[in-house]
Amino acid sequence: MAKEQVAGFEDSYEVEGKMALPYTYFAGRVGSKFITTIRDQQKIMGVKCPACNTVYLPPRQVCDKDFTDIRDNWVELNNTGTVTTFTVVRYDDRHLPRPAPYVLALIQLDGAGTPFMHIVEECKIEDVKIGMKVEAVFAKETTNTILDIDHFKPAPEKISIHALNTARKQWNPADEPATNEKRKGGKPDMATPVIIAAALTGAATMKNQNPSVPYTPEEFAEEAWKCWQAGAAMVHVHAREDGGMATHDHGRIKATHDAIKDRCPELIVNLSSAVGMGKTAEQRISQIVAIKPEMASLNTNTMNFGIVERKTGKIFIDYVFENTFTMLQDFSRAMEENGVKPEIECYDMGGLDNTLLIARQGIFSDPMNFNFVWGVAGGQAFRAESFIAMMNALPPRANFTTCGVGTDEFPCIMQSCLLGGHMRVGLEDNIRMPDGRLARGSYELVEVAVSIASALGRPVATATEARLIMGMKPR
Amino acid sequence: MAHHKKNRNVGIIGIGQTKHSSHREDVNQPELIHEAVRLALQDANLTMKDIDCVVHGNMELFEMVHQPDLWHVLGTGAYGKDCIRITTGGTVGATLSCASDNLAASGMYDIVMAIGFEKLQEGHTTGGITNMADPLWFRKIQAGALTGSSAYDVEREFGLERANRASLTYRIIMDKHACLNPNAHRAFGLEFSQIDDLIRTSPKLVGELKLIEMCSQSDGACCVIFACEQKAKELARTPVWIRDHITVHREETFNIFGYDRKVPVIKTHKFAAEQLFGRNGIKDPLNYFDVFEMYDPATWWAIDWLRDFFALHGDEHLKLVENKEIMIGGRMPINPSGGVIGSNPIGATALIRVAEAALQVRGNAGPHQIPTPVKHALASGFGGTMWTVMTMLEKELNW
Numbered sequence A: 001m002a003k004e005q006v007a008g009f010e011d012s013y014e015v016e017g018k019m020a021l022p023y024t025y026f027a028g029r030v031g032s033k034f035i036t037t038i039r040d041q042q043k044i045m046g047v048k049c050p051a052c053n054t055v056y057l058p059p060r061q062v063c064d065k066d067f068t069d070i071r072d073n074w075v076e077l078n079n080t081g082t083v084t085t086f087t088v089v090r091y092d093d094r095h096l097p098r099p100a101p102y103v104l105a106l107i108q109l110d111g112a113g114t115p116f117m118h119i120v121e122e123c124k125i126e127d128v129k130i131g132m133k134v135e136a137v138f139a140k141e142t143t144n145t146i147l148d149i150d151h152f153k154p155a156p157e158k159i160s161i162h163a164l165n166t167a168r169k170q171w172n173p174a175d176e177p178a179t180n181e182k183r184k185g186g187k188p189d190m191a192t193p194v195i196i197a198a199a200l201t202g203a204a205t206m207k208n209q210n211p212s213v214p215y216t217p218e219e220f221a222e223e224a225w226k227c228w229q230a231g232a233a234m235v236h237v238h239a240r241e242d243g244g245m246a247t248h249d250h251g252r253i254k255a256t257h258d259a260i261k262d263r264c265p266e267l268i269v270n271l272s273s274a275v276g277m278g279k280t281a282e283q284r285i286s287q288i289v290a291i292k293p294e295m296a297s298l299n300t301n302t303m304n305f306g307i308v309e310r311k312t313g314k315i316f317i318d319y320v321f322e323n324t325f326t327m328l329q330d331f332s333r334a335m336e337e338n339g340v341k342p343e344i345e346c347y348d349m350g351g352l353d354n355t356l357l358i359a360r361q362g363i364f365s366d367p368m369n370f371n372f373v374w375g376v377a378g379g380q381a382f383r384a385e386s387f388i389a390m391m392n393a394l395p396p397r398a399n400f401t402t403c404g405v406g407t408d409e410f411p412c413i414m415q416s417c418l419l420g421g422h423m424r425v426g427l428e429d430n431i432r433m434p435d436g437r438l439a440r441g442s443y444e445l446v447e448v449a450v451s452i453a454s455a456l457g458r459p460v461a462t463a464t465e466a467r468l469i470m471g472m473k474p475r
Numbered sequence B: 001m002a003h004h005k006k007n008r009n010v011g012i013i014g015i016g017q018t019k020h021s022s023h024r025e026d027v028n029q030p031e032l033i034h035e036a037v038r039l040a041l042q043d044a045n046l047t048m049k050d051i052d053c054v055v056h057g058n059m060e061l062f063e064m065v066h067q068p069d070l071w072h073v074l075g076t077g078a079y080g081k082d083c084i085r086i087t088t089g090g091t092v093g094a095t096l097s098c099a100s101d102n103l104a105a106s107g108m109y110d111i112v113m114a115i116g117f118e119k120l121q122e123g124h125t126t127g128g129i130t131n132m133a134d135p136l137w138f139r140k141i142q143a144g145a146l147t148g149s150s151a152y153d154v155e156r157e158f159g160l161e162r163a164n165r166a167s168l169t170y171r172i173i174m175d176k177h178a179c180l181n182p183n184a185h186r187a188f189g190l191e192f193s194q195i196d197d198l199i200r201t202s203p204k205l206v207g208e209l210k211l212i213e214m215c216s217q218s219d220g221a222c223c224v225i226f227a228c229e230q231k232a233k234e235l236a237r238t239p240v241w242i243r244d245h246i247t248v249h250r251e252e253t254f255n256i257f258g259y260d261r262k263v264p265v266i267k268t269h270k271f272a273a274e275q276l277f278g279r280n281g282i283k284d285p286l287n288y289f290d291v292f293e294m295y296d297p298a299t300w301w302a303i304d305w306l307r308d309f310f311a312l313h314g315d316e317h318l319k320l321v322e323n324k325e326i327m328i329g330g331r332m333p334i335n336p337s338g339g340v341i342g343s344n345p346i347g348a349t350a351l352i353r354v355a356e357a358a359l360q361v362r363g364n365a366g367p368h369q370i371p372t373p374v375k376h377a378l379a380s381g382f383g384g385t386m387w388t389v390m391t392m393l394e395k396e397l398n399w
Ligand SMILES: [Zn+2]
Pocket: A049, A050, A051, A052, A053, A054, A063, A064, A065, A066, A067, A068
């Protein structure tokens, strides 16, 4: 009991005590699901209060502001977030999760309304700042605690394309003569904003190939919203039934179109006049006339449009896609008369020439908007020199964009961007990222297009700019 | 003892309780509390917007959470409101009721919500309690709630056999009451014919104090809403009026070196009852009250304390038990809820006494409602070291 005493207090002792008090506390069902979802799925889930729209993380049973029972209203959050405040732990203690010094931060995940506490690592302590972006790193072995997220590490800053666009000078038609002047010398005008379009589904890509393919109007609206957020000015849409079949039903197409416009009123919706296999000419064009989207696809030649295995050349589906001169003429006229800008799909030089021939009737309003399509089994594969030949064959003032099936997608859009044209990406054309993994959605492919534009120093067009460039009425 | 007239009357207008249980893994602490809060608000037909102040209480050390009222805001609804935390020991729940009564009576708040809770499964109660004492350093000794001296007292005065049978009779009456209360934690379905068996087989804890005679360790919460007279009359069909309450404690009577015959240890109940009934002009409490929700941590204390609370003489208190006059339907029903022996989420326990007494006055306690009308009810709280809190409830505002 007696320890060495301080001088002057040799006859005063201290009594030593010891407490060892084990305790637990229960996470409850809601808290436990939060942890098991992190453990088993590496997903961070919060709960959203429908009364006040607060997204709580960590999740809880009840909104403490309005007492709404929110225990079943789960929402998935991003693995990235922002440091809202932090402290540096500078002393060691057995109960602490890391040897000192380390950073404990309040982190608000993207999409969450409340911050939660976690460790920030993989950077110098002095580099941690309020407002820095961080990303969750999941633990390799579970402890069935919040430490199944092992820590957060600095995440690359992702600057919103919309923020960038707000900050720069807007493109206007007065800039166009300069653009055409430059093109004459074969030199692209890199100052023209590049329009990024996202083709969300096509008629054939199914959820079993990529679960992000939308079927319902709600799914279309959600995917379109994500693409819009990522930088797309336009979406190209083939409506589907709930089961995934392509449909020519006016009601369903309109519901899909309207759901997207309700969710992102700014976005240009481009409907398909191909719809899907085996539809009649009437089925293909009547829906465009009925719904009158701002833009619709216009197909330019009758061609093989099949599915052939690339490696072996084996034919899986043999199909002739019929687009006679009469159809080309009637569809063009119907679109122009109804204020729908045609997106002229050219699968080879022949399609382009067909269009120029018909155009002598004076059907098309200026400027014409072409899309060079690569890699369809029945159309031409992507070749850089073919691209340039097609571009050089365009009438004056015409715009061009491009899309490519499968791995043709990335080189063709890069070339288009390089030559002053525009870019189309999306699950209709390609379900994978450049590294081969499945894209999380068309929006992730839009992000690739945005990165190409930023690498080449081209601004990404806003929807307003896209309308001006493509000759549509302002909204 | 000074006794001041209240500034204004206060009534109980809402009551909520969880099911009390040995384990509630499905909820965390705020979630458990929230169950009681929601039920009390429903009972009062109020929303959290109507509540002016939240009074929060538990045994802070038991769950090892410092300032638990802060975390518990997630379940209490105290977000942005005035909130007061109370920790007085076993009496916490009773003190919550007294404080809420005073806060509303004072005019400071019109509607006050009291919340008592405990999640004993999560902590280490005995660890928390035993550190209160150190025999050598003037910190007086008590092994938590395990006190065998009452058993020794009763046994010495009335003989081992009669004492043991009275204790077990009390125990079985409490179990029969608990079997009627859907919120009770322990309801075994014991029969009086099992008395001899239980005396023989129940493990002894201290002296004659047996395991079957002790209270449980429970998880549970209780919420009671108090309102000033005007609001209570506006909002509630049958408000239960708080007539008076008293708190007495005298730590120095704890003798550190064993039992002293000349200075019996527990006298705070007797003193509190004398003061409370005296100043309210109640000469015969046994006749005056229709029901008593008594904080009974163990059967030996319970049977002994009946004499103190009701100023009984000789073996009158034992006869009440032996003749089953304390059962529902008897002369003085004690703990129709099953009492603390039935459920003991400590921070809520003494508030449950007030809540259950109020339910009896309202007449809608449920299957354990006593059959005769209840006009006057009594509730007690008890805690170490020798605290007594007593609360008188009335059906009419006519005293
Ligand atoms: Zn809310």
